[in-house]
Amino acid sequence: MGITKVTRNYQITIPAEIRKALGIKEGEILEVSLEGDKIVIQRLKKQRKRLKLGRNITPEEIEKSIEEGMKECMGS
Template sequence: MELSRLTEKGQMTIPIRIRKKIGLKTGDVLDLRIEGDHIIMRKIRPKADPYLTCVEESLSEWYSAEDEEAWDGL
């Protein structure tokens, strides 16, 4: 069992063991649903659009940790 504490803003950290097991990364989208008194969370795996995949690969030169840091908070 993994535990996580809810913050005042309703945020929580997903433990690293769980993130690694299902391959969660920053920016991934999660589907949340309620079943009884349980919250079910699953990673959304978008269908690959060949055009968008090509565009994304061509823009990778503009995506880096430094870029994310520079734009953080804007």
């Protein structure tokens, strides 16, 4: 078990031994929830949508994919 401190911006750092044990990498999206009086942090269960390569992708398709991804991250 690691110990962490809440910063003035209400951020925490996941201790290195926990990150290593779970293979958490920079940029991963984690889901935070409550179970009683416990804070539970886990990997987001949704699979991120991927654009298929091997064909030309229009700027509109790219923008649409970005917007959908942002909505998913914000929980909309």
